Amino acid sequence: MTEECDCKKRNIMILACSGNCNAGQLANRAAVELTEEGFGAMLCLAGIAAGLSAFVQSATDADLLVVIDGCECACGRAILENAGIPLEKHVIVTQLGICRNSALLLKTEDLAVVKDAVRLAFKYPIKAIAIFKSPKTLSPADQARSRSLGGRCC
Known part of the structure; x- marks a missing residue:
């Protein structure tokens, strides 16, 4: 079975x-950006939680869904589960090393x-948006891994 790049699916709901x-605010800001x-x-996650049919239908009709939760409470995931909407991709900010x-x-x-974690959850080309200098020197293996993920370093 050939896997298709997620970029061919136009209707990604965040x-x-x-x-x-x-x-929580990082999750929201990442979704906005x-x-x-x-x-x-x-x-609108609140619209789904409130059971508003237009929001539930939009989520149901989406080609791909991603929930960005701030912490392990995973309120976003719970809202989709309660609405009977299958979750495809799930990113939890605090599992990314962010306290x-x-x-x-x-x-x-x-x-x-957070934004890179969402992009990496999909088989989707990642555009280089910004380059950050690492405060520490990366090992050759980490440098190679960064480049393989589309990063530029060293």
Whole structure:
């Protein structure tokens, strides 16, 4: 069976947590920026939770769904499960090495990590949006891995 690149599927819906911590706000901001960049389109998670038929139908009709949850509570995933909508891709911010805290200040490098994790969840070409200097020297193996994932380093 030949696998098809997810970029051929045009209707990618992004549902994001918007919890009251840095992780929830990173999830939401990543969804906004991915939408602005044309990766997919945000859909209102609260509308699905409220059982509003238009939102539930949009999620059901989507070719691909991704939920970006801020933490392991996984409220976004639970909302889809309660609505009977199958979840295809799931990214949890705190599983990306980002510590949850009550500060609502978002770090640019954390946002880049979340967006890249969403892109990597799909078989989808990753565009180089920004280049960040690593604060530490990468091993040759890590440099090769970074380049194989589309990164530029060293």
